[in-house]
Amino acid sequence: MDALLLHPTTIGGKLLLMVIAIALFALVMAAVLGLAQLPKRQTRGAAAAVFLFPALALVCFGLIYPALVTIKNSFYDQTSTSFVGLKNFATILSSPEFLTTLRNTVAWVILVPLLATGIGLVYAVLVDHARVEKFAKTLIFLPMAISMVGASIIWKFVYDDRVGILSRAYRAVAGWLGAEDPTAPKWLMDAPWNTFFLMVVMIWIQAGFAMTVLSAAIKAIPDDIIEAGRLDGLTGVKLFRWVTVPMIRPSLVVVLTTVAMTALKAFDIVRTMQGGHFHASVVANDFYTQSFNNHDKGVGAALAVLLFVIVVPVIAYNVHQLRKAEDIR
């Protein structure tokens, strides 16, 4: 039974378990919905309850309850047995290593969205109505399909000491400029610049996202508004600055915040490329190390709470926007 339903080890066993799981899910859903059809006259409340219950139950079990426990744990010791007040937060904020981590995270959250959005915007304008628009867009967009782990390996190869294209190019240029036996910097080791070279990977991935959303926003600007700008004598960069950018401002805000949130939470790149050593760690990586490698539940929880606190203003802003949209409708 255990090998069948919990821990299959053969390929056939795994695929069978997958089919069983989906069938089981379908069965449960059929039962739940069948239940909803039983009463002759359905009341609204009952129907809503049946439709909402499975999703809400899972959200409570998997997100809300554990999040509350994490908040509680952040005020408890390593094993969550005794209350220690703010000690975990004090530990974090008084450690120089952690302050470096925090500095890196701030750099990620500010620089990655700005650069990715900037590149995406310029690119969206460049390819707009170009003959090769679709193909050019796909080139930039493709990294979105690649996992951050895959992207990390791709870029680790770019940064490789011996055969990486960046190191080779650096040596070629330095040699050409007259340096004797030039050595390329250790891109992923030399702090603080290594953080920048890690961020490049995220920018490489996210520029495609920014480009797609902003390109759609630019295309949605009514032609007569552009025309009006032209009649007022605006052309080129000025038209872009005074007509296009204000018209797509809401989209710019969405892209900036979305990329910032992604940059804040991601630990894949740092972990895969150099493990967060050499003063290049970020909060999300420290969270993983503390929680799952060091098994320090207190500090790990405090780091998770810290991530959450950084996100709160974005949540508030989003909810505000949602409310506004509902009022309009």
Added chain:
Amino acid sequence: MSGIQAAPAAVTAGSGRAGAGRGDGIGGGNRGLGGRAARAKRNLTSPWASGIAIGIGLLWSVPTFGLLVTSFRGSVKEIQSTGWWQALSPSNWSGFSLDHYRTVLSGSGTANLADYFINSIVVTLPAVVIPIFLALLAAYAFAWIPFRGSNLLFVGIFALQVVPIQVAMVPLLTQYVNLGLNASFWVLWLSHAMFGLPLAIFLLHNFMKDIPSSLVEAARVDGAGHVTIFFRVVLPLMVPAIASFAIFQFLWVWNDLLVALAFGGNTPDLAPITARLSDMAGSLGAKWHLLSAGAFVSMIVPMVVFLALQRYFVRGLLAGSVKG
């Protein structure tokens, strides 16, 4: 909010997230009337812009291309001593081979990825199907069953979208251990389903509420219950929206590392390919022949799905942004 069209195929790109009014109408807006204007404009765009765009695009592809070339270079010694671009000169073409792919996929050696690849498939399919169906039910309730507290509940779900899943992970792991489910596919399926639900509900609700209410009301008048309406009226119209979110969730689950590492460990019985690759990147250091082939084994599936269904992916992106 502009650009919401009644035709089911175009319902999709309708509303921007939270009324941010972004990118409305990419799906159908620019085709008809705008078509002629666009053509006129196209003639005006400078070839310089196109040239620069292609240049940046190619620059963007160089890192991926370099690793791809490396994965086909037969000689390990050359991979470790010469640049990949040197393999491109026609005199070196005979050096290309599929050996490294054979190595990473066969059962031998430290880098056997076949098991992990299967694990990725087994993890991904239910982790996509389950949240979509649950979210469809919930989105239906929010859109078409008026009940007290509906708005507040929806805002709550919406707010959960950007909450970092890190806040839930450690206590969730404890719960799994208590239930005896720890280190099984069940916890990976459950986790991905739960973490995907807030975005799924929000995104599908965005599409769902754009279905013309006359359709739903006509079915009500005919005496159909909610279950019937859900399956007969709403579900068929939601197919494009489901495709959009399915690609999102597919890419997210297939490419995920955090959930895989935290709940799946690193065993060939359970861990998906991303977890194994991340580990290999640390332990194999500069064995680029294995890393390059391994990376492309993991990337081939999402790339094919992505390129084939790009249209739906873009729609989803424009309608609900991405989660983290």
